[in-house]
Amino acid sequence: GSALRMSSTSQVDSAQPTLEEWISFAEPKLQKTMIAMFAACKEIAYKIRTASCDKMACFNEFGDEQLAIDVLANNVIFENLKASGACATASSEETPVEDPMGGSGYSVAFDPLDGSSIIDTNFAVGTIFGVWPGDRLVGITGRQLSAAGMAVYGPRTTMTVAIEGAEYAHEFLLVDDFSGRHGQWVKTNTFSTIEDGKLFAPGNLRGTQDNPGYNQLFNYYLDNKYQLRYTGGMVPDVNQLMVKGKGIFVNPASPSASAKLRVLYEVAPIGYLIEKAGGKSSDGEKSVLDIPISTTEVRSQVAYGAVGEVDRFEELVGTKMYTP
Numbered sequence: 001g002s003a004l005r006m007s008s009t010s011q012v013d014s015a016q017p018t019l020e021e022w023i024s025f026a027e028p029k030l031q032k033t034m035i036a037m038f039a040a041c042k043e044i045a046y047k048i049r050t051a052s053c054d055k056m057a058c059f060n061e062f063g064d065e066q067l068a069i070d071v072l073a074n075n076v077i078f079e080n081l082k083a084s085g086a087c088a089t090a091s092s093e094e095t096p097v098e099d100p101m102g103g104s105g106y107s108v109a110f111d112p113l114d115g116s117s118i119i120d121t122n123f124a125v126g127t128i129f130g131v132w133p134g135d136r137l138v139g140i141t142g143r144q145l146s147a148a149g150m151a152v153y154g155p156r157t158t159m160t161v162a163i164e165g166a167e168y169a170h171e172f173l174l175v176d177d178f179s180g181r182h183g184q185w186v187k188t189n190t191f192s193t194i195e196d197g198k199l200f201a202p203g204n205l206r207g208t209q210d211n212p213g214y215n216q217l218f219n220y221y222l223d224n225k226y227q228l229r230y231t232g233g234m235v236p237d238v239n240q241l242m243v244k245g246k247g248i249f250v251n252p253a254s255p256s257a258s259a260k261l262r263v264l265y266e267v268a269p270i271g272y273l274i275e276k277a278g279g280k281s282s283d284g285e286k287s288v289l290d291i292p293i294s295t296t297e298v299r300s301q302v303a304y305g306a307v308g309e310v311d312r313f314e315e316l317v318g319t320k321m322y323t324p
């Protein structure tokens with residue numbers, strides 16, 4: 001079936017619920033945790049647009065040196081989670097230890113600013129987060145996730161989330177048009193299907209040199225005239241699969257390039273979003289939601305996207321060159 005699509009993201013009308021209206025079905029502490037993450041990402045979106053970042057640091061409109069934008073984003077998220085009262089533990093890819101948040105209910109692992117190496121080129125970057133019940137973030141898997149989300153700081157600021165108790169993934173737009181809904185997160189899309197389709201985002205091209213299976217997969221895409229869409233920022237590169245409702249994103253490991261992406265902070269939360277949006281995730285042999293998160297350091301190769309496309313990844317690339 002075709003993905004459920006609401007009106008285009010450029011128009012916002014009163015029929016579309018705000019985040020607070022939409023999320024009212026969820027368990028109260030999960031609501032608080034999610035609302036805290038949306039509030040943090042709204043603040044990060046503003047800081048990114050107003051800070052002029054050179055390679056080392058950022059300077060605000062008054063020329064005061066700010067913390068490097070990803071450290072700043074890190075702090076904003078910790079502060080909002082502490083203020084929520086619903087968060088027991090939080091852990092950031094920037095500071096990968098489990099920090100007590102003083103609350104109770106859920107624990108949040110996040111990558112505050114994924115793709116900070118492409119901020120200076122003004123490419124879209126994002127925030128990735130996963131919400132687990134309880135107070136620990138190791139000895140878990142993605143199967144236990146209560147919710148996950150990723151904010152996309154592009155020409156528009158959007159947040160794609162999935163949450164237990166609701167089917168599919170859901171996109172919210174941060175309204176920034178000085179209308180009556182300025183500053184509100186408003187629901188703009190529902191993502192329910194990712195079809196086999198000629199769109200691919202191939203990470204880690206070094207892997208094609210010493211991973212015969214990846215070479216075969218890459219040639220399959222070329223021979224079948226797939227559209228290549230890859231920015232080097234996983235958040236927009238994955239978000240396009242749900243918005244377009246087709247395609248595949250791969251970041252394979254190979255002898256010359258070991259697995260790069262962290263399971264706790266990136267791979268599992270995005271795997272949850274993709275599977276709730278009707279797609280498939282894989283580490284070459286199984287869903288990324290089944291990768292044991294024994295430490296904050298666990299990394300994995302990934303493929304996300306349409307079932308048939310990910311099946312092909314498992315068939316051609318699999319785990320021949322990489323032991324999960």
Ligand code: P6P
Pocket residue numbers: 114115116117203204205232233234235237251260
């Ligand atoms: P490569 C960004 O640093 C990141 O973590 C992901 O956002 C992105 O998909 C990946 O690394 C890019 O890796 O090897 O293609 O540059």
